[in-house]
Amino acid sequence: MNTKPQVNVVWLKRDLRLHDNEAIFNALKTGRQVLLLYSFEPILMDDAHYSERHWNFIKESLVDLNAELKQYNSKVLIVQSDIIAAINHLQSHFRISDIYSHQETGILVTYERDKNFKRFCKNNLINWHENINNGVIRGLKDREGWNEKVDAFYAIDPLPFQPRQDQLVPIEVINEIEQNLNIPSLSTPEFTAFQKGGRSTGKKYLKSFFSERYPNYMQHISKPELARTSCSRISPYIAWGNLSVREVYHEAYHLKETSKHKKALEAFMSRLRWQTHFIQKFEMEHTMEEASVNKGFHRLKKSISKKYQVAWKTGNTGYPLVDACMRCLNETGYLNFRMRALVVSFFTHNLWQPWQEATTHLSQMFLDFEPGIHFPQLQMQAGETGINMLRIYNPVKNSLEHDPEASFIKKWVPELYKLDTPFAHQPYLMTALEQQFYNFKLGRDYPNPIVDLDTTRKKAGDALWKLRKDKTVLEESKRILKKHTLRNKLQNT
């Protein structure tokens, strides 16, 4: 006779929150007792896309979650093992017939893991309930009716977290279970330059954005320094599910009714929608992680230069804005959208390196790494979708425009601090005499430019535009437009 208590397990993945969490909501709705589970899985911890900063962010999120759960006399069971082993172990304590989690639009590693898990659930007579996340819909053939579906998703009020008395597995029971499991330490460095993980911190960013920072959203969005305060900075909290896109959208919507800066809020909301679009694209085209979505670009062969790649990663290309961006990203985990585009443009066009060589460094550095945005954006910026305008950014033009006083540059490339502004933008223009005057030697104190901007720009542009006339590229462009957009106009057909 089976006397084990029955629980619904909620498997937390990249949705580290209680509020507006459909998996938790559905698990509670059944009336059964609910156990929240997070597992640090070796296959992910060892994966090259992730880095220490992500694991720390997750740990901080879990600590925050547990603080919130204290009032319910519960906590998340946090283990360090693969998910199947974790569930297997839990089955010695509970009868588990239902597991709840969100549909994850992840990388190949999580996709494979989920397929295995599905098989495991089937063999163990467990119902695995996966809910829609971020409005992204699984199994679509094209975008027919997609906007309406997303509208419907956003229209629903965020789901409340309302367990009845003692509905969550109590702390004492979880402590007992932990005795026989591999429990990771949740301690994280106290002082870092990274945004701190956790819903309560995410809420603080949201509050300060909506109460004071958002009016300059549009004017500052492309400026490397000003964007850091005029943009919301909630991306890591969205990426790791501390905040739901829907609740943010709703807050913006309500604020708009009384706001004097409606345009700024509209722009912000529009970008929230684009976030959903890109994740949807990746959901429907998961091979994008490794190869260009436009198969015509598979034959684009670029020669790999480790020397260029190291210079780029460490911020030693000799182009101050590129270097400042890369060093700032490495230190803080954040860069505004335009500057991300610029460093990818420099890597793929000026250094003429395959975008695949940039993926893991960037995903490790972006605290807000979101697979569904990462790969589509990388490919688009590399000019390998066939359906978008090429964008080859000029780092000098951008620094003069967006960092006119070179303050961002001087902050992150201190070698250039003592130079006057024009030379901080273009140190390679200094004559020998001027270098002597500033006690600054190019090639010693700061690198010479590793490539020439004009020639590399032209070479990349010519090669990519030529390929765009290729038959396969054109066919693929048609296919991509048909599958991922509602637009019908086709170029060059």
Next chain:
DNA sequence: CCCAGCTTTAT
């Protein structure tokens, strides 16, 4: 990804 608004190019 789209859109607006502008500039350049092709015929």
Next chain:
DNA sequence: TAAAGCTGG
């Protein structure tokens, strides 16, 4: 002068 290309947001 319409279409295509470019740029900022």
